[in-house]
Amino acid sequence: MSSLEIKNIFKHYGAFQALDDVSLSIRKGEFVTLLGPSGSGKTTLLKILAGFEPVTSGTVEMNGRNITALSPEKRNFGLVFQGYALFPHMSVYDNIAYPLRVRRRSKAEIDQSVRALLDLVQLGTLAARKPQELSGGQQQRVALARALVFKPDLLLLDEPMSALDKKLRHDLQEELRQIHSTLGTTFINVTHDQEEAMHMSDRIAVMNGGCIEQYDTAHTLYRHPISRFVAEFVGKSNIFQGVVSASPGGGSSFVCANFTLPAEAGKGGNTCMMVRPEDAEITTSPVADGRVSLPARVVNSTYSGDRALYTLTLADGAHFIAYGNARSGVHSNGADVSVSFAPQDMVKFD
Ligand SMILES: Nc1ncnc2c1ncn2[C@@H]1O[C@H](COP(=O)(O)OP(=O)(O)O)[C@@H](O)[C@H]1O
Ligand SMILES: [Mg+2]
Incomplete structure (x- = not known):
């Protein structure tokens, strides 16, 4: 009770x-x-x-x-x-x-x-x-x-x-x-x-x-x-503002400045997708395994021994934060990298 x-x-x-x-x-x-x-x-x-x-x-x-x-x-x-x-x-x-x-x-x-x-x-x-x-x-x-x-x-x-x-x-x-x-x-x-x-x-x-x-x-x-x-408000997040619209070949897509993903059919209109920093991975070259992979540039990093927290900029200038495994060193500021994340790790808001 x-x-x-x-x-x-x-x-x-x-x-x-x-x-x-x-x-x-x-x-x-x-x-x-x-x-x-x-x-x-x-x-x-x-x-x-x-x-x-x-x-x-x-x-x-x-x-x-x-x-x-x-x-x-x-x-x-x-x-x-x-x-x-x-x-x-x-x-x-x-x-x-x-x-x-x-x-x-x-x-x-x-x-x-x-x-x-x-x-x-x-x-x-x-x-x-x-x-x-x-x-x-x-x-x-x-x-x-x-x-x-x-x-x-x-x-x-x-x-x-x-x-x-x-x-x-x-x-x-x-x-x-x-x-x-x-x-x-x-x-x-x-x-x-x-x-x-x-x-x-x-x-x-x-x-x-x-x-x-x-x-x-x-x-x-x-x-x-x-x-x-x-x-x-709860934790760090990366948010992509976009729209859901009908795709030419049927179904719906989430479209934002950086990528397009298949979306659940239904309500169209403005929406956003969020990915947590620890769900993203930083690599030196793009990945091609069904994940979203975006070119990015390092603007800042905070090294804490076990890992580093990076601030990146994406092609449209938006900031993206992600953790990197820092065992073999830290990417320097200005470095060109790729950041990738799986669509199923993203959360959508209407
Ligand atoms: N006695 C009061 N008279 C008028 N407005 C008040 C009074 N107490 C609180 N408020 C207003 O109500 C809102 C919520 O206040 P409060 O509950 O103290 O918020 P919090 O504790 O989350 O900071 C605020 O905008 C505050 O200015
Ligand atoms: Mg209070």
Whole structure:
């Protein structure tokens, strides 16, 4: 049974529509990420789930119960929000104990729970410190412990790592994943960082302009994006804009500036085809094996030991990115090469 059902949520701020018919099913214990660019409505959706913002229309159900109008404190959700700061005058211990004191738990129970959470976030030795005596990453771990100590039914995280440097962010991602698998609590995380989303989530909802464009596993989003937006937002991509038209000899063709391919019959008109960089191969001469093979020139390469990432230009001047096996060296800038890829590795969007 699904633990959280978000059904047809619309949200207007005055005349501005921030959410446009958003529906999502989240299973108990799942780690779901809302991924999208700034302004796509991620925080708005999270605030609605937390009970901080009313919906214009639509419903939120938790375990079959309609909670759309329930006040935040009655939802029993843990929150790690930007601007939901630690209490500066309280120690780490007291910050984490706070939600339990509000709930009037016994002293013994509070102590046991706080100790357990301090261990979970690896801050056992810093219990007496004040927040300002901690690093940014340590403060985020205290915020996480405070949000989890009362065993919430759901944890909502709004870009909890955006203020941290890359290394720290990576460590905290790893920790968060482990905490999730230890506790089995349902997590909903918000980020604009596609790598973070792909590393951590069971499923990702890609948001764009107040809509959910696609909701699926990282692998499906990457291999089978349903729109150009998803293809470009999740991972690196090469996109060919073209048209589908009837071929003189029957059937349909996809025609773009660089090549023509047989296409499924049906709708004509503008369309695009996408190929991922790792599905393309760079060779010094053209290949003739049924793959698309295009002349290209190297404009840049980034060598990383195991491989090199090339930026190429095609005959029409468009850029194409592809990985090359760099064991026997790297093609130099200005080199003329061929880039090839198989039609079955391409994804088409209407
Ligand atoms: N209180 C508000 N009043 C008016 N517009 C708002 C308000 N909060 C957010 N918005 C607008 O709604 C859109 C979505 O915002 P938000 O949910 O914060 O996006 P995200 O978290 O994806 O960056 C933005 O265009 C933002 O300017
Ligand atoms: Mg936001």
